[in-house]
Amino acid sequence: xxxxxxxxxxxxxxxxxxxxxxxxxxxxxxxxxxxxxxxxxxxxxxxxxxxxxxxxxxxxxxxxxxxxxxxxxxxxxxxxxxxxxxxxxxxxxxxxxxxxxxxxxxxxxxxxxxxxxxxxxxxxxxxxxxxxxxxxxxxxxxxxxxxxxxxxxxxxxxxxxxxxxxxxxxxxxxxxxxxxxxxxxxxxxxxxxxxxxxxxxxxxxxxxxxxxxxxxxxxxxxxxxxxxxxxxxxxxxxxxxxxxxxxxxxxxxxxxxxxxxxxxxxxxxxxxxxxxxxxxxxxxxxxxxxxxxxxxxxxxxxxxxxxxxxxxxxxxxxxxxxxxxxxxxxxxxxxxxxxxxxxxxxxxxxxxxxxxxxxxxxxxxxxxxxxxxxxxxxxxxxxxxxxxxxxxxxxxxxxxxxxxxxxxxxxxxxxxxxxxxxxxxxxxxxxxxxxxxxxxxxxxxxxxxxxxxxxxxxxxxxxxxxxxxxxxxxxxxxxxxxxxxxxxx
Numbered sequence: 001x002x003x004x005x006x007x008x009x010x011x012x013x014x015x016x017x018x019x020x021x022x023x024x025x026x027x028x029x030x031x032x033x034x035x036x037x038x039x040x041x042x043x044x045x046x047x048x049x050x051x052x053x054x055x056x057x058x059x060x061x062x063x064x065x066x067x068x069x070x071x072x073x074x075x076x077x078x079x080x081x082x083x084x085x086x087x088x089x090x091x092x093x094x095x096x097x098x099x100x101x102x103x104x105x106x107x108x109x110x111x112x113x114x115x116x117x118x119x120x121x122x123x124x125x126x127x128x129x130x131x132x133x134x135x136x137x138x139x140x141x142x143x144x145x146x147x148x149x150x151x152x153x154x155x156x157x158x159x160x161x162x163x164x165x166x167x168x169x170x171x172x173x174x175x176x177x178x179x180x181x182x183x184x185x186x187x188x189x190x191x192x193x194x195x196x197x198x199x200x201x202x203x204x205x206x207x208x209x210x211x212x213x214x215x216x217x218x219x220x221x222x223x224x225x226x227x228x229x230x231x232x233x234x235x236x237x238x239x240x241x242x243x244x245x246x247x248x249x250x251x252x253x254x255x256x257x258x259x260x261x262x263x264x265x266x267x268x269x270x271x272x273x274x275x276x277x278x279x280x281x282x283x284x285x286x287x288x289x290x291x292x293x294x295x296x297x298x299x300x301x302x303x304x305x306x307x308x309x310x311x312x313x314x315x316x317x318x319x320x321x322x323x324x325x326x327x328x329x330x331x332x333x334x335x336x337x338x339x340x341x342x343x344x345x346x347x348x349x350x351x352x353x354x355x356x357x358x359x360x361x362x363x364x365x366x367x368x369x370x371x372x373x374x375x376x377x378x379x380x381x382x383x384x385x386x387x388x389x390x391x392x393x394x395x396x397x398x399x400x401x402x403x404x405x406x407x408x409x410x411x412x413x414x415x416x417x418x419x420x421x422x423x424x425x426x427x428x429x430x431x432x433x434x435x436x437x438x439x440x441x442x443x444x445x446x447x448x449x450x451x452x453x454x455x456x457x458x459x460x461x462x463x464x465x466x467x468x469x470x471x472x473x474x475x476x477x478x479x480x481x482x483x484x485x486x487x488x489x
Contacts, residue, residue, distance in 0.1 A: 018124035022101040025109045026118050036128040046130045052090050057137045059083040060115045073157055131156055142167055153178050164189055175200050186211050197222055208233050219244050230255050239267045250278040258287035264327040274298045284321050288328035289336040301343050305352035334363035354387055361385040383477030387484055392477040403434035403467050437467035
């Protein structure tokens with residue numbers, strides 16, 4: 001009999017059916033002279049494929065458009081004007097190649113129109129893909145496809161929209177120096193290995209929302225002319241944005257850097273230029289603080305100024321916004337906190353500013369020799385870097401209580417030496433004397449307790465002086481905490 005106590009397993013989610021790449025007419029045209037079969041790229045073969053594709057693609061361009069392409073790329077006029085010479089050869093070769101790869105097909109599809117959408121959606125690319133230097137004149141849809149091996153789009157040009165939503169890149173994905181002229185979508189794409197977008201250029205909005213970067217993500221020297229959308233993207237390993245320029249709004253709200261990978265995730269935004277407001281609201285940096293050294297950030301850049309999320313945020317999947325023990329150079333972490341603090345100070349957000357000030361001081365207390373670190377360590381110990389009201393209050397109470405115990409013991413005559421005269425109210429005198437030592441500016445001791453002070457032995461006179469000296473910084477720290485808590489927002 002079947003065990004009814006066991007919960008039946010839920011059925012596996014159905015896998016979408018992928019069309020083999022060789023059944024796609026556009027892929028056949030892209031690889032007209034053959035596919036990449038070996039471990040290394042056959043550059044001579046790719047050059048033939050590239051020239052054939054670009055000749056076909058550019059036939060729909062006007063002379064002005066071709067001139068712009070030549071001016072902004074490595075393509076030549078000869079490549080873009082070659083269609084009339086090679087059209088018959090490409091057409092006949094395409095029909096023959098399609099039938100060769102699909103022997104069960106009686107009638108191959110006609111040669112695609114370069115002005116129409118390039119339909120490569122839900123395609124299974126099972127071999128290495130080499131599309132470098134290719135020109136995409138029509139909109140290109142690679143959505144929900146799977147690249148099982150490496151793919152290389154280096155120096156390619158997309159003149160219309162480019163769709164890579166929900167694409168799975170199982171191998172390395174290379175997009176260096178690619179030019180995207182219209183809307184580009186990588187939403188929910190999965191990059192299993194390195195994603196290389198160095199020096200890529202986006203002329204309009206680009207969407208990487210909820211993209212998953214399992215390997216390293218490299219956007220160094222990339223150019224974002226319009227909005228860059230990285231909301232809820234996940235970077236498992238290092239994320240490199242050094243020297244990138246964001247001329248439009250940049251959104252990293254809810255993005256996740258690190259946590260689940262074997263290696264720590266270091267997010268590098270050094271030397272970046274953010275021309276418009278950028279949102280890191282709700283972004284989670286699990287392993288290290290972002291590196292903003294040399295970066296130019298807009299004054300309205302926003303950050304989440306707390307470490308632990310609220311219960312409501314935990315329900316949405318948040319666990320930790322900033323690392324407690326970052327695995328990075330501490331000087332870099334300190335500089336990053338100082339940069340963020342400076343921005344928040346300009347925005348008039350004292351609570352948020354002080355959150356990063358405390359972390360800046362925390363890292364400063366871990367850098368250098370013990371004598372260089374000691375002031376920061378004491379600052380944190382006694383006042384939580386000027387934020388706590390409770391901590392300096394407790395220290396003041398401790399100094400007062402210790403003095404009260406010493407003075408009470410002396411005035412009660414239970415210690416050696418004992419006072420020469422009997423003190424009528426030893427407990428009250430001890431309370432008052434210890435209190436007056438903590439607040440010397442009010443002059444209570446000189447006015448009401450002068451005789452008791454004169455009667456003290458040398459050791460207790462020294463301790464009275466110690467109380468006075470110790471109370472001054474503690475009162476100052478208490479004032480800092482009160483100011484931070486109640487100053488006008």
